[in-house]
Amino acid sequence: MATIGDVAREAGVSRSTVSSVLTGRKYVSPQTRAKVDAAVAKLHFSVNAGARALATSRTMTFGVVVRFHEAEFSPALAAYLIALSDAAREQGYSVVLLTEPDGTEAVRRAISGRQVDGFILLNVVDDDPRLEPISQARYPAVLIGMPQDARGVDAVDLDFAAAAAMLVDHIADAGHREAMFVRWPEELYSSGSTYATRFDRSARERAERRDLRLVPVSVPVGPEQVRTTLRAALENPENPHALLIHNDAAVAMLPFVLGDLGLEVPADRSVVSLHAAELARLYVLSFTSVESEPVAVAQAAVEMLGKRIASPDSPVHKRLIMPHLEPRASVETVA
Numbered sequence: 236m237a238t239i240g241d242v243a244r245e246a247g248v249s250r251s252t253v254s255s256v257l258t259g260r261k262y263v264s265p266q267t268r269a270k271v272d273a274a275v276a277k278l279h280f281s282v283n284a285g286a287r288a289l290a291t292s293r294t295m296t297f298g299v300v301v302r303f304h305e306a307e308f309s310p311a312l313a314a315y316l317i318a319l320s321d322a323a324r325e326q327g328y329s330v331v332l333l334t335e336p337d338g339t340e341a342v343r344r345a346i347s348g349r350q351v352d353g354f355i356l357l358n359v360v361d362d363d364p365r366l367e368p369i370s371q372a373r374y375p376a377v378l379i380g381m382p383q384d385a386r387g388v389d390a391v392d393l394d395f396a397a398a399a400a401m402l403v404d405h406i407a408d409a410g411h412r413e414a415m416f417v418r419w420p421e422e423l424y425s426s427g428s429t430y431a432t433r434f435d436r437s438a439r440e441r442a443e444r445r446d447l448r449l450v451p452v453s454v455p456v457g458p459e460q461v462r463t464t465l466r467a468a469l470e471n472p473e474n475p476h477a478l479l480i481h482n483d484a485a486v487a488m489l490p491f492v493l494g495d496l497g498l499e500v501p502a503d504r505s506v507v508s509l510h511a512a513e514l515a516r517l518y519v520l521s522f523t524s525v526e527s528e529p530v531a532v533a534q535a536a537v538e539m540l541g542k543r544i545a546s547p548d549s550p551v552h553k554r555l556i557m558p559h560l561e562p563r564a565s566v567e568t569v570a
Contacts, residue, residue, distance in 0.1 A: 237278035246273035262542045268326075286332035288426040295431070297323050297540060300333045300342060300365060302358040304428065306420040308456050314513045315357060315379065318533035321430065326541055338371075343368040354541045360429035364501070377536045378558060380429040387551055389543055391535045394555040395430050395509075396437035396527040401560050402507045403441040404524060406477050410569035411505065413448040414477035415468060417485045420455050434481050434509065438524035450475055456484040465492045469504070477566070480508035480522075487518040501567035509558075524566040525558045532555070532556055 241258075248267060256263050256271040259368025263271075274280070299319055299409045303312060320330045331351060335341040345351050352375065356365055369376045370386040378390040406414050416438060418424075423431050443447045454461055455537050461484050461517045468474055469492060480486045486508045493500065500506050508524040511529055514520065535554055542549070 239280075240481040242271065242274045242280050247277060248271040251534055262545045264415060265538075276556060291570070293352050294350065295327060295329055296329050297537070298333050298342075298345050298354045299330050300338050300354055300355075300356045302338050302365070303334070304358060304423055304426060304427075306423040306456060306514065308487070310487075311483040311511055311514060312357070313340075314511045314527075314529040319537065322530075322534045326537055328537070328541075339364045339368060346374050348371050352527070353377070353544050355540060356526045359429050360511040361367075361429060361432075363427075364532045368438055375540060378544075379532055379536055381553070381555070382427075382429055383435065385551070385553070389552045390537050391539060391554040392430065392556065393408065393528050393532060394557055395433040397555075398509050398558040399434045399437035399440040401522075401525055402479055402509065403445060403447060405507055405560060405566060406479060406505065407426060407442075407447045409505065410568045411475070411477045411566075412445065412569075413450065413475040414442075414479045415475050415482060416442075416449040417465075417468070417480040417482055418451055418479055419482050421453050431481070431490065438458040438479065439490050443535045447473075449479070454482050454485040456482075458484075458488065461485055461488045462492055462495075465489060466495065469493075469496055469498065470499075470554060476503070477505040477506070480506065480510075483506070483510055483514055486510050486520060486522065489516060489522075490520065493524045495538050500565050505566040507566060522564050523563045524561050524562060528556050528558065 239250055239253050244254045252263060252267060253271055256268050264466045276393060333341040333345065342354060346368055354369060354376040356376065356378045359378045359382055361382045363382055366386040366388060366449060369388060376388050378385060378388055379392055381390055381392050419431050424435060439449060454464045463489060498504055507524065508522050509525045509527060511527045535556060539552060
């Protein structure tokens with residue numbers, strides 16, 4: 236049976252480095268971790284998880300706290316959950332979902348019982364009540380979202396402000412002077428959802444700077460409601476022919492509505508959107524877009540949480556994942 240020394244020799248690292256990878260006590264670079272993982276797989280080395288937890292006082296589990304708003308689109312959230320689970324597993328951690336309606340109490344119970352080594356919070360809003368028990372206990376956590384006050388907790392997210400500016404610029408550069416702004420339902424903005432409000436604020440500011448008139452259209456997430464609302468907006472002759480979309484349910488249903496109305500992109504409507512690549516594959520979307528990068532965001536969140544667990548007193552870190560535009564010839568140039 237292979238020993239930790241055998242793994243160290245195979246990977247070309249020290250025994251302590253192998254131990255750090257297996258226990259998660261210290262941060263190890265992804266490159267070194269990959270060497271150790273490869274050696275572990277080659278030698279069929281195994282660790283008793285129960286013994287490791289006792290030895291390190293760790294559960295080797297992350298708590299992913301989900302606060303799902305009924306105005307959001309569940310397939311988009313699923314992309315983040317899968318990415319988080321995959322990224323955690325690569326670092327030797329498992330994931331438990333905390334989905335209770337009272338997320339604050341769920342976090343408080345998990346801290347009291349030391350049920351997880353740290354938290355990753357999704358669906359973050361400004362003045363998020365889940366931050367109170369985490370901040371008070373100084374418990375390791377990472378937010379996927381950028382509230383105005385993170386209460387001393389690490390945070391990571393896509394740069395939604397930059398994404399909005401990119402999409403507005405793409406429409407304006409094509410010569411359009413007005414566009415429908417297909418948005419989430421109003422209650423999502425009033426709840427303080429950070430990704431929605433950051434995109435909305437930036438889109439409006441950029442549009443004003445570029446002399447682009449935005450006509451807001453709030454779209455609910457129920458399939459029939461989406462279809463009805465989009466159809467009415469597209470059939471209204473007073474609405475612009477260009478669409479800027481930040482609503483996953485709306486962009487998923489748009490091809491069906493366009494087909495119902497016999498409209499083509501970009502000849503009849505110009506379209507740009509922010510959505511996940513997985514959503515594009517699932518609904519066969521071919522619009523110019525900024526990808527929401529759930530995999531990159533999840534990997535960064537897991538890496539940050541691992542570092543926070545290893546170094547609880549290190550400075551608070553905030554990270555924005557830079558977006559990139561994927562042109563797909565869905566915007567007609569206007570003379």
